[in-house]
Amino acid sequence: MKIFKAPTLSVIDGDAVLHEARTLIAKKLDQPSRRAFLQRSLTLGGLSLLTGCSISDNAQVEAALTKISRFNDKVQGLIFSPTQLAPTYTEAEITRPFPFNAYYGEDEVREVDEASYKLEVTGMVADKHAWTLAELRAMPQHDQITRHICVEGWSAIGKWGGVRFADFLRHIGADLTAKYVGFKCADDYYTSIDMPTALHPQTLLTLTYDGQPLPPKYGFPMKLRMPTKLGYKNPKHIKAMFVTNTYTGGYWEDQGYNWFGGS
Ligand SMILES: Nc1nc2c(c(=O)[nH]1)N[C@H]1C(S)=C(S)[C@@H](COP(=O)(O)O)O[C@H]1N2
Numbered sequence: 417m418k419i420f421k422a423p424t425l426s427v428i429d430g431d432a433v434l435h436e437a438r439t440l441i442a443k444k445l446d447q448p449s450r451r452a453f454l455q456r457s458l459t460l461g462g463l464s465l466l467t468g469c470s471i472s473d474n475a476q477v478e479a480a481l482t483k484i485s486r487f488n489d490k491v492q493g494l495i496f497s498p499t500q501l502a503p504t505y506t507e508a509e510i511t512r513p514f515p516f517n518a519y520y521g522e523d524e525v526r527e528v529d530e531a532s533y534k535l536e537v538t539g540m541v542a543d544k545h546a547w548t549l550a551e552l553r554a555m556p557q558h559d560q561i562t563r564h565i566c567v568e569g570w571s572a573i574g575k576w577g578g579v580r581f582a583d584f585l586r587h588i589g590a591d592l593t594a595k596y597v598g599f600k601c602a603d604d605y606y607t608s609i610d611m612p613t614a615l616h617p618q619t620l621l622t623l624t625y626d627g628q629p630l631p632p633k634y635g636f637p638m639k640l641r642m643p644t645k646l647g648y649k650n651p652k653h654i655k656a657m658f659v660t661n662t663y664t665g666g667y668w669e670d671q672g673y674n675w676f677g678g679s
């Protein structure tokens with residue numbers, strides 16, 4: 417089980433909103449199976465990410481619930497919009513300090529050696545050479561200030577910079593008709609994402625946090641940042657990626673978290 421670390425910053429009173437949300441759902445849906453599923457699987461983070469609402473009062477909870485129309489990965493994939501952008505924020509709105517999270521504590525953060533680091537690239541790609549950090553830094557860089565939402569009940573706004581993942585995938589001649597991109601991390605973490613999300617303009621192969629090289633705790637040397645997906649879909653310390661048609665799941669996904677995990 418994941419140890420709950422008390423969030424220093426949460427959008428609002430998560431428990432109260434969730435209670436409210438579940439009660440409303442129970443009233444709205446009269447199919448018992450669907451109701452039971454939602455009561456088990458709905459989280460505050462999921463609700464706010466999926467609907468784009470900040471869920472800070474009852475009216476917003478109500479509005480958010482009426483927008484919920486996705487009950488599984490297939491439906492979520494079908495309604496994913498490749499062009500719809502997640503909200504962006506100003507420098508002044510950045511959450512400081514930005515929270516750390518992993519399946520272990522901050523004292524166990526993995527240290528990856530910069531000099532020997534290479535990103536392995538395999539699977540359905542034309543160019544399978546492994547990338548040094550210098551090579552990744554030489555590609556066109558972009559910044560984004562977006563909100564990270566963790567299913568444990570906190571969210572925070574941060575600034576990340578790096579290479580647009582779509583640019584990278586095109587550069588390496590990835591088969592863009594493949595279903596998935598999978599990631600292996602320097603800890604035991606792994607995850608995989610759908611190709612439409614991989615190609616989304618805000619999906620960033622991230623090398624910096626707040627204008628500085630990613631510190632170890634936020635995923636040095638590289639993480640994948642997707643403001644359209646929940647926190648657990650954003651792998652830190654990536655050491656290998658592969659393009660594939662074979663479903664490979666993820667660390668939390670294989671323990672029951674929703675695989676699509678986004679909007
Ligand atoms: N390699 C790795 N990536 C990971 C995790 C992890 O444990 N290991 N945890 C995920 C979860 S649940 C969250 S909320 C975010 C936290 O990122 P942060 O430390 O930058 O806030 O990392 C995600 N990516």
Ligand SMILES: [Mo]
Pocket residue numbers: 517565566567568647648
């Ligand atoms: Mo998370």
